[in-house]
Amino acid sequence: MKIELSEFFSNEGKQDTISVATDLERFESKLGSFLITEKAPFELHLENREGKELLISGETDVTVNTVCDRCLTDVPTSIHINLDETLDLKTMGVTEDEEDGPAWLESSKLDLDKLVYDEILVNWPTKVLCRDDCKGICFKCGKNLNLGTCSCDRSVSDPRMAAIRDIFNQFKEV
Ligand SMILES: [Zn+2]
Ligand SMILES: [Zn+2]
Structure with missing residues (x-):
């Protein structure tokens, strides 16, 4: 899902909470391709702070079919997604030394799926077992x-x- 941000770029103090949903069906990484079995719409808060920054925040959970490290059966794993980004409206970056802006920003659109993908990646479980004594x-x-x-x-x-x-x-x- 892409979210148009231009209103939030240009209107100082503008804020809104919108219902959003990710279109991600699978989590693909070098570990493999994993089906996302549960995801729900969630609230995303957008806020232009003093014309200087755009705050983007929201929380949700997705369930991903991970795989047991030992027996390779599917293990549904809930992964918490915590979005908390601050975009500098002058440089259009999230950090000072960033040149091209964040990967989730496509001109004036926020690519929600990229943000969610990055969160899954960061929160990927280091060890997955179908049961402790697998x-x-x-x-x-x-x-x-x-x-x-x-x-x-x-x-x-x-x-x-x-x-x-x-x-x-x-x-x-x-
Ligand atoms: Zn197992
Ligand atoms: Zn055997």
């Missing part, structure tokens, strides 16, 4: 061990699998 999957046959055991001998760890796990964990740490 047994994971068998690295030999791929069976979900929460659903029962398999007959594989898992006493010898497979170096190829360990390498894949390392790569996966590296991505998780970013």
Whole structure:
């Protein structure tokens, strides 16, 4: 969703609270593509403060289908979105040394989806487990061990699998 901000740029003291909703259907990152299963309209407050700054604030929660680190099943995870931006109306940036302005600003329009995306990214859970004692999957046959055991001998760890796990964990740490 894009929100026209020009009225708020030009009218000193103008403020309003509007109902907005994100159009984001998925959260795509290098970790993968995750379905956003729940999102609701929420209130966004816009305020031109003394003709100098535009304050943008609002809060909501979205539910994203993340994936268990051990067994790879879907885990719906609620992520809190807290939007709190101050746009300098002179420089059209959020910080002093910013040259091109924030990525969520497209000329006079606010790209809500970009703001929400950034918040999901910042608040992405570092560890996701379907349950604390998740047994994971068998690295030999791929069976979900929460659903029962398999007959594989898992006493010898497979170096190829360990390498894949390392790569996966590296991505998780970013
Ligand atoms: Zn699990
Ligand atoms: Zn197995």
